[in-house]
Amino acid sequence: MKRSLSIMVACALAHNALAMDVSDPQWYACQSGDCLNGRGSVFEHYTGIVYTGNWQHGQTVPGTRYTIQHKNLPGKAFEQTYGSDGLLASGTMLRTITAFGAIGIFTGSFTGTDHPFVRRRVATPKEGIYDVGNGFEYRGRFEYLPAKDMSSTNNMIWGYFVFYGDKVDTDDGTKETGLFVSERAASGATLLFNRADPGYLVLLRSNQTRDLAIAQEEMASEESKRKFMMAMKFIMDVGMALQGDKFSKLGGLTGGRNEFAVGLVSDLIQGKDIGQSVTDLALSKVTKIGGGNKALTEMLIKAVQTGLQEGAGMPQ
Amino acid sequence: MFKSFRTLALSVLALSTTSALALEFPDLKDPVERALIDKFTKDYALVNASPDFYKMPDPAPAWPCTVDDKTIYTAAALIMAHPELSKDFNKQISTSLRESGFTREQAAGAKQQYSNVRIVPIKAQCKGDKLDGDVEVLAVYDTLMETKSVGNTTKRSSQNMDRVLSQYKNGTRVVLQRRVAKSISKLEMHFDDPNVQAAVDKSNAAAGLDKPAEMVVFQYEVMQDRPLSAYFYTSIEKTFSAGLFGANTRESEATNAAFTTTLPGDKTSMVMYKNKNVFSSTITNKQTGYAASVTYVEDSFKKNGLDFRTTPGFENAKAIVIDGKDMIEMHGCMKDMKPIKVATCPVD
Numbered sequence: 001m002k003r004s005l006s007i008m009v010a011c012a013l014a015h016n017a018l019a020m021d022v023s024d025p026q027w028y029a030c031q032s033g034d035c036l037n038g039r040g041s042v043f044e045h046y047t048g049i050v051y052t053g054n055w056q057h058g059q060t061v062p063g064t065r066y067t068i069q070h071k072n073l074p075g076k077a078f079e080q081t082y083g084s085d086g087l088l089a090s091g092t093m094l095r096t097i098t099a100f101g102a103i104g105i106f107t108g109s110f111t112g113t114d115h116p117f118v119r120r121r122v123a124t125p126k127e128g129i130y131d132v133g134n135g136f137e138y139r140g141r142f143e144y145l146p147a148k149d150m151s152s153t154n155n156m157i158w159g160y161f162v163f164y165g166d167k168v169d170t171d172d173g174t175k176e177t178g179l180f181v182s183e184r185a186a187s188g189a190t191l192l193f194n195r196a197d198p199g200y201l202v203l204l205r206s207n208q209t210r211d212l213a214i215a216q217e218e219m220a221s222e223e224s225k226r227k228f229m230m231a232m233k234f235i236m237d238v239g240m241a242l243q244g245d246k247f248s249k250l251g252g253l254t255g256g257r258n259e260f261a262v263g264l265v266s267d268l269i270q271g272k273d274i275g276q277s278v279t280d281l282a283l284s285k286v287t288k289i290g291g292g293n294k295a296l297t298e299m300l301i302k303a304v305q306t307g308l309q310e311g312a313g314m315p316q
Numbered sequence: 317m318f319k320s321f322r323t324l325a326l327s328v329l330a331l332s333t334t335s336a337l338a339l340e341f342p343d344l345k346d347p348v349e350r351a352l353i354d355k356f357t358k359d360y361a362l363v364n365a366s367p368d369f370y371k372m373p374d375p376a377p378a379w380p381c382t383v384d385d386k387t388i389y390t391a392a393a394l395i396m397a398h399p400e401l402s403k404d405f406n407k408q409i410s411t412s413l414r415e416s417g418f419t420r421e422q423a424a425g426a427k428q429q430y431s432n433v434r435i436v437p438i439k440a441q442c443k444g445d446k447l448d449g450d451v452e453v454l455a456v457y458d459t460l461m462e463t464k465s466v467g468n469t470t471k472r473s474s475q476n477m478d479r480v481l482s483q484y485k486n487g488t489r490v491v492l493q494r495r496v497a498k499s500i501s502k503l504e505m506h507f508d509d510p511n512v513q514a515a516v517d518k519s520n521a522a523a524g525l526d527k528p529a530e531m532v533v534f535q536y537e538v539m540q541d542r543p544l545s546a547y548f549y550t551s552i553e554k555t556f557s558a559g560l561f562g563a564n565t566r567e568s569e570a571t572n573a574a575f576t577t578t579l580p581g582d583k584t585s586m587v588m589y590k591n592k593n594v595f596s597s598t599i600t601n602k603q604t605g606y607a608a609s610v611t612y613v614e615d616s617f618k619k620n621g622l623d624f625r626t627t628p629g630f631e632n633a634k635a636i637v638i639d640g641k642d643m644i645e646m647h648g649c650m651k652d653m654k655p656i657k658v659a660t661c662p663v664d
Contacts, residue, residue, distance in 0.1 A: 098417075100422060101465065147626075171420070181657050185628075192417050194654075196657035197657070197659075210625070214623070
């Protein structure tokens, strides 16, 4: 259950807009060669893209060329170059998540954009050509306006792509110049642009401000849930550590386990942990319970650290 | 035992119930629109009570004068079935579908295919070798719409019967007085993945989509102080609720009406109603090409604990309450028949 949840969360974030770590098997499978420290081909599960190039500790090497291919674009290969921040810097980005089958192909330069909703930096198109794959092409400048995920977990990368330039119908040669805004697009999904007027950008910006306030509340709520889950894990681990004769001999703490558990839960419920990490909170409590008994305190700190390590695998 | 049997019987009955109520209409002030509602109500009863309304006459009557193909298809309001008359429309549809993300092949294939088209005059007369006066035709034809997408193909095949009454003057239609179009459609969905196919088949069967669906559309035009056209059709609305043995489905008949008319300042207005309430309202400025629409939909997001404001397509929407029901008011804008994103649609 925990694994499936973390895979789901990972999938929501998976996309070559982020810095790649191809050593993560949830995301990538090495198809051939050395995908950790050498030259190899990597398959990305979420997008179906195969990346071929040099890898250093499973990450891209700045300035070197990568070739990308997709089974739905047979016989075609595209190039990419990554920057020192691990983000796509230039070349081609394939947008493979599509309802209709046509893969969107952006070729040009990229820029890094801070995405406040997922709290990550993402690579977004800057200047170039977006080929819709059905005859329409958008040739010009691109901007990106991050947007909120529909769910309260705020894990998925959403945003609006703003375009100014020429929309060309290569089927009949017609051209339309102006401002276009995409529908709210998920990470890696094809883009659908509509003509827009500047007033709409003001509306989107205003919605973004509103959504940031909503997201902050949700993030606080999610953080609180996560802390609570971790606290429960500590309670179990510390509770186990406090059981048995050797601990009662060491500390003689009748009711210490309950005091720790209830105290931690109480602080979390009352929000006293705001501004203080669960680790600090738990360790300060453990020290208090230890009451100067070094051996007991060390044992409890170990239990907390075990809980922390396991807690780190929890969805964040 | 008896009590439980009765409970069971009632529960089973509750799984799917249909209430055929009297037709419900909005309370309109405009006398012409009210007259059209009366006309539809009478025609609806007449058509339902006349099993031969769509029956092809045998032998089929001949046209009273030489009438070419284009005129015949136009008289039947079937220009989309005529290769030459539909050419420009089909190109527009194909471009519009590509703009919506369809591939070239899908856009080309999404064209409705017409076959077995038979159009015969029920009533027609000519003056100087041209249609003149009241002309009524019966058109019987089949249609097929096939849409291919990633991993699936959808086919909607229909048998259609239309009766169209128009007024002609010197070979040209002056007004379409009444069009009654009946279709019996069947939906087939084919998925590459057999598991998806099984799940969709099950869900379609539960929603009754595996059975042929009948629809009758009534269309009227009047030319009095201003041109006014109206559409009416009834539909089955399904509401779901939790029941003892799973979801209960309640079906009720809804009346859908739409009125299109001209407004001062070279504008047109189209208002669509579902039963008593406005469903959608669109004002088009023919001079600037802008069309502003407001659509009201039930807030199903709220029921499921979600917030519609963060859903794609709802950027310019707001929550309102109509008759105690949580609704979403959605604003749309078009420019020259293409969607345009604006904060306020400059239709005025």
